[in-house]
Every structure is written in C-alpha cells, then in structure tokens.
Amino acid sequence: MSRLWDISQPLHPDLPVWPGEPPFAITRHAVIGEGCPVNVGAISTPLHAGTHGDAPFHYANDGASSAECDLEPYIGPCVLLDVRHAQGRVEVGDVDWDALHGATRVLLRTYEHFPHEAWDSDFTAVASEVITRLGALGVRLIGTDAASLDPEQSKTLDAHRAVKAADMRILEGLVLDDVPPGRYELIALPLRIVGADASPVRAVLKDAA
Numbered sequence: 001m002s003r004l005w006d007i008s009q010p011l012h013p014d015l016p017v018w019p020g021e022p023p024f025a026i027t028r029h030a031v032i033g034e035g036c037p038v039n040v041g042a043i044s045t046p047l048h049a050g051t052h053g054d055a056p057f058h059y060a061n062d063g064a065s066s067a068e069c070d071l072e073p074y075i076g077p078c079v080l081l082d083v084r085h086a087q088g089r090v091e092v093g094d095v096d097w098d099a100l101h102g103a104t105r106v107l108l109r110t111y112e113h114f115p116h117e118a119w120d121s122d123f124t125a126v127a128s129e130v131i132t133r134l135g136a137l138g139v140r141l142i143g144t145d146a147a148s149l150d151p152e153q154s155k156t157l158d159a160h161r162a163v164k165a166a167d168m169r170i171l172e173g174l175v176l177d178d179v180p181p182g183r184y185e186l187i188a189l190p191l192r193i194v195g196a197d198a199s200p201v202r203a204v205l206k207d208a209a
C-alpha cells in the first residue's frame with residue numbers, strides 16, 4: 001500500500017500567523033454532560049493561516065474565490081523539489097528543471113526544519129521568473145513550505161502577479177521536512193468558502209503509483 005504523507009500544519013491557538021493577523025482560535029459552545037450528548041465547537045482563523053491555498057481573488061479583485069476555483073490543480077501528480085540551497089529567493093538557477101519531467105504541479109522545499117514554533121519573517125520567496133518559466137512549461141500549481149511566494153514586505157507581489165498571468169494556483173505553508181524529493185500524488189483541496197481569498201487545506205502526498 002502506498003504511503004500517505006501529511007504535509008499540513010497542525011492548527012492551534014499558538015499557530016504562528018502573518019504579522020497583524022488575529023490568532024487561530026477554537027471555542028466550544030456545547031459540552032457532553034447532563035442533557036447534552038455532544039461536544040460542539042467553532043473556529044476562527046485567518047484564511048492564510050497554516051497550510052492553505054490562495055484563491056485568485058487574493059491578488060485580483062476579479063479573481064475567483066476559493067468556492068469558485070476549479071479543483072483540478074489541487075489533486076493529481078506532482079513533483080517535490082529540494083531547493084534548500086536557495087538563498088533568500090528561489091531563482092531560476094536554483095531549480096533542477098530536468099527533474100520536472102513535464103509535471104503540472106511543483107512543490108518547493110525551502111526549509112531544513114519547518115518553523116512550527118515561531119513566525120519566520122525571512123522565509124525564502126520565489127522569483128517571478130521561476131513562476132513564469134513554470135507556467136510556460138504547463139505547470140498549473142506551485143506549492144511552497146514558505147508562508148508566501150513573495151517576501152513578507154513585498155508591495156508589488158511579483159510572484160503572485162506571475163501566477164495570475166499564468167493562471168496557476170498556489171499552496172503555501174506546506175510542511176515538507178520529512179518528504180524525499182520525487183514524484184507524488186497531491187491532494188490539497190480548498191474549502192468551498194464563498195467570497196474567500198484563501199482556504200485552509202489538508203494537504204497530503206501519496207507515493208506515486
């Protein structure tokens with residue numbers, strides 16, 4: 001049986017979130033006890049907290065929301081590339097283009113160890129030239145273990161704009177520490193949240209058949 005790799009961050013109140021964002025929160029408004037047979041809770045979360053998929057609406061007012069996104073990019077064969085050697089930003093020269101083998105979904109591992117305990121403002125971004133070249137090769141989805149494709153302080157969002165121009169989709173905040181580079185089956189479907197600019201996803205990889 002092929003192995004299943006959970007590449008999702010655990011969601012909890014201490015989850016590091018983008019500076020200025022409210023924390024992830026879970027509340028319980030029903031508790032099993034006298035006259036109550038169930039525990040029932042609710043969550044409040046920034047849409048870009050944890051492992052998530054950006055919707056085009058995040059970077060374009062005319063972009064699709066998470067509820068409107070075609071699901072095909074988020075499920076299917078992918079290739080995981082180790083780009084831990086990249087310094088500050090994944091550049092064209094950091095990518096092993098021969099390892100793509102026509103992949104339509106590409107995941108980039110930039111961390112030695114994913115920063116579960118504290119926000120990392122110096123995450124490794126992705127150069128827009130890399131996105132443009134991936135799009136030209138037919139890539140439909142780019143994923144990263146970083147919190148964003150663009151630097152935290154970016155106001156131009158060059159990588160996101162290149163994603164928009166190529167009509168690609170994005171996964172951010174993946175946890176790739178334990179997964180060897182190679183080819184996998186990706187499943188990471190956004191929730192059908194009407195009007196949302198992003199959605200939490202439970203991202204998993206299955207060994208390619």
Ligand SMILES: Nc1ccccc1C(=O)C[C@H](N)C(=O)O
Pocket residue numbers: 018021046048054058147148149150172
């Ligand atoms: N919460 C934010 C507030 C302001 C600016 C960006 C964010 C982000 O979360 C970035 C997002 N993850 C992104 O890159 O798509």
Ligand SMILES: [Zn+2]
Pocket residue numbers: 048052053054147148172198
């Ligand atoms: Zn995001």
Ligand SMILES: [Zn+2]
Pocket residue numbers: 054147148149160170172
């Ligand atoms: Zn993003």
